[in-house]
Amino acid sequence: MPAALLEAPSIPTRAAAPRRRPRRPRLNPLDRTVLRIYLLTRLGLLLTAYCVTRLFPASPDAKEARPLLSAFQQWDWAHYRTIAEFGYFHGADNTEAFFPGFPLVLRAVHTVVPDWTAAGLLISFVSGAVAVLALARIAGPVVGGRAVLLLLLSPCSVFLAAGYTESLFLAFALPALLAGRRDKWALAAFLTATATAVRVSGLFLAAALLVQFLVAHGPGRRWRRLPWLALPAVPVLAYTVYLYAETGDWMAWKHAEERGWYRTFHSPWQAWAHTWDAAFDGAYATGYAVMCQAELLAMLLGLALFAWLLRRRRWAEATYIALTLWALGTSYWYTSVPRATLLWWPLWAGLAAWTVRSQRATYVCLCVVAPLSTLYAVTFLSGRWAG
Incomplete structure (x- = not known):
């Protein structure tokens, strides 16, 4: 017999299973650091609200403190709740000035969280966490944590925790920027459109993404993806058509802004002069005058930021x-x-880079920003005008 037939038949062996790559943790060390900072600052703000409800009661001789959540029921919150609960055109004045994105989310969350204020705070809490994670990625691993810290200690940071639109807007806008950087223009356009449904500032973000697309090189410039960047205009058009159907006015949103908040067009120097007069001519209460002074300082800061971005060619x-x-x-x-x-995410990323390079700058920023943050928080939570 052939020797080959005398050999024992080979038993097929089972192929070795391919080695599984270890799954990357969803949260890297920077993410965990950012979330710790976020939670600590939220607890600090909650403590501030607790103190405000006791130090600033409804009447000077009150023996019981206001409910804790009442500290967050200030100013624009009433408009958002009214729209979410009853819709537009139900007795409240000029509600058309508020885009429907946040009220729609608020109404949806309220189906699970019965208290309206708690629902609004939950929206801001969750979306704020998404926003700070995205900001850390935009700023980069070296300064990302510092950028988040500066944002959360910034003077107006109380509005990131209250039932306002800022956190929800950033939760869509900052990931949209990241998507654009990664050449995912369809995703970037969708996120920007969602941000536009929350705030009209989404249109400014769409313009920034268009510029980013046009100056991109290599695979970033794929012209067939350009039409995606028209998507953010859809929520504005849809809201305009809705308001026209209800009011017969194609400019209903703009007219509500003008009636409620004096947003009639004036030249930049006229707007500066009017704000300057309100800040320094003594015709207004001191608290309002101080806030007008803050408006002037913020405008100067914005102009300086714009000049710095132009110098760095960050178009x-x-x-x-x-x-x-x-x-x-x-x-x-x-x-x-x-x-x-x-x-203004470039502001916080830029300040973070500056403070990382200079210890003195770190001390200056924290010593100036932290007290102003507390001051703004107390002002808003006690029901005073805080911008």
Whole structure:
């Protein structure tokens, strides 16, 4: 017999299973650091609110403190809740000035969280966590944690925790920027469109992404993806059509802004002069005058940031800041410019890089910013005008 037939038949062996790559942790060390900073600052703000409800009661001789959540039921929150609960055009004045994104999310969350204020705080809490994680990635691993710390200690940071639109807007806007950097333009356009449904500032972000697309090189410039960047206009068009169907006015949003917040067009120097007079001519209460002074300082800060971005040739970010300053700086007077600094991500990334290079700059920023943050928080939580 052939020798080959005398050999024992070979038993097929099972192929070795391919080695599984270890799964990367979803949160890297920077993410965990950022979330710790976020939670600690939220606890600090909650402690501030607790103290405010006791130090600033409804009446000077009150024996019981106000409910803790009442500290967050201030100013624009009433408009958001009214829209979420009853819709537009139900007795409240000029609610058309508020885009529907946040009220829609608030109404959805309220189906699970019965208390309206708690629902609003939950939205800001979750979306704020997403926003700070995205900001850390935008700023980079070296300064990302510092950028988040400076944002969360910034003067108007209380609005990131309250039931306002800033946190929700950033939770869509900052990931949109990251998507654009990674050449994922469809995703970037979708996120920007969602941000636009929350705030009109989403249109400024869309313009910045368009500039980023146009100056990109290599695989970043793929012209067939350019039409995606028209998507952020859809929420604005849809909201405009809705308001026209209800009011017969194609400019209903703009007219509500003018009636409620004096956002009639004025030249930049007229807006500066009107704000200057309100800040220093003694015609207004001291608290309002101080906030007008803060508006002037914030505008100067924005102009300095714009000049710095131009010098660094960061065209996309300069476009966003320029459009924001134009929108805020051409009303009768400045309104909510300090709050708008929360949405200026290049500011916090740039300050973080500066403080990392200079220990003295770190001390200056923290010693100036932290007290102002507490002051703004107390002002807002006690029901006073805080921009």
